[in-house]
Amino acid sequence: MYQIDRFARTPIYEQIIDQTQRLIATGILKDGDQLPSVRMLSLELSVNPNTLQKAYAELERRGLCVSAPGNGRFITPDALRLVGEGMKGRLDEVRSIAEEMRAAGIPVEDVIDAVQSAYGKETKS
Amino acid sequence: MYQIDRFARTPIYEQIIDQTQRLIATGILKDGDQLPSVRMLSLELSVNPNTLQKAYAELERRGLCVSAPGNGRFITPDALRLVGEGMKGRLDEVRSIAEEMRAAGIPVEDVIDAVQSAYGKETKS
DNA sequence: CAAGTGTACTATAACAGATAGTACACTATT
DNA sequence: AATAGTGTACTATCTGTTATAGTACACTTG
Numbered sequence: 001m002y003q004i005d006r007f008a009r010t011p012i013y014e015q016i017i018d019q020t021q022r023l024i025a026t027g028i029l030k031d032g033d034q035l036p037s038v039r040m041l042s043l044e045l046s047v048n049p050n051t052l053q054k055a056y057a058e059l060e061r062r063g064l065c066v067s068a069p070g071n072g073r074f075i076t077p078d079a080l081r082l083v084g085e086g087m088k089g090r091l092d093e094v095r096s097i098a099e100e101m102r103a104a105g106i107p108v109e110d111v112i113d114a115v116q117s118a119y120g121k122e123t124k125s
Numbered sequence: 126m127y128q129i130d131r132f133a134r135t136p137i138y139e140q141i142i143d144q145t146q147r148l149i150a151t152g153i154l155k156d157g158d159q160l161p162s163v164r165m166l167s168l169e170l171s172v173n174p175n176t177l178q179k180a181y182a183e184l185e186r187r188g189l190c191v192s193a194p195g196n197g198r199f200i201t202p203d204a205l206r207l208v209g210e211g212m213k214g215r216l217d218e219v220r221s222i223a224e225e226m227r228a229a230g231i232p233v234e235d236v237i238d239a240v241q242s243a244y245g246k247e248t249k250s
Numbered sequence: 251c252a253a254g255t256g257t258a259c260t261a262t263a264a265c266a267g268a269t270a271g272t273a274c275a276c277t278a279t280t
Numbered sequence: 281a282a283t284a285g286t287g288t289a290c291t292a293t294c295t296g297t298t299a300t301a302g303t304a305c306a307c308t309t310g
Binding site: 137173 | 297298302305307308309
């Protein structure tokens with residue numbers, strides 16, 4: 001379910017956060033679903049429990065999950081909506097990169113093609 | 126010419142690299158232009174000369190500039206082309222973000238609008 | 251020779267990320 | 281009550297990266 005890249009520059013706990021959000025966005029993790037416990041996941045991924053705790057704490061801070069001590073940790077009803085709102089914020093990132101592309105003389109069509117390919121729409125070449 | 130954000134998560138030397146590439150991409154720095162010396166820039170930005178040396182060394186490794194010991198450091202003829210090629214590689218980044226957007230249910234139009242706004246084209250809303 | 255350039259080192263400090271280990275509280279199950 | 285599995289809260293340590301400080305040397309131009 002999770003896949004850690006230990007050579008990536010992004011910290012492990014951020015990878016956990018990102019992948020969990022993606023799992024929510026794609027509907028694999030739904031309202032009420034239980035997240036793997038810090039101990040279980042630490043064994044599965046060979047990652048320190050504290051690192052996972054750090055990731056889960058952040059997800060909780062964002063309102064994507066709640067903890068039930070002695071019971072487990074579960075996805076909240078608002079999770080999907082919150083992830084969607086967060087994604088909208090990333091449009092600024094796209095805009096920023098696109099500005100650099102423009103400055104470097106990359107045709108706007110190339111950028112748009114990249115976006116559409118991600119959405120599964122092939123270019124009318 | 127340069128602007129350092131000391132609170133950013135991206136290291137100073139990377140900021141120097143990025144901004145230099147942008148200056149090349151935008152044509153502000155052209156073939157044969159001299160880069161500010163490590164000592165001058167270190168005073169101007171209040172940054173350690175070693176940090177700037179690190180940034181310049183990387184730019185040199187990428188073939189964007191060459192050093193003439195005792196003389197200065199200058200933009201190469203290939204710099205503009207190399208920066209352009211590097212930007213094309215960032216299309217993968219756009220694609221990656223767009224995939225997450227799609228998974229989160231963000232309409233493709235929103236992403237494309239972000240791109241076009243960066244290129245100065247307003248949306249036909 | 252003097253001034254300004256690049257280059258190469260060592261050493262140090264600061265911080266973030268990750269690990270190790272321990273301890274305790276809570277809940278469900280038996 | 282006992283057990284197992286959960287979350288939580290610490291402290292300590294290790295490591296790598298980033299940045300700084302300081303020194304020294306080589307080269308080129310004027």
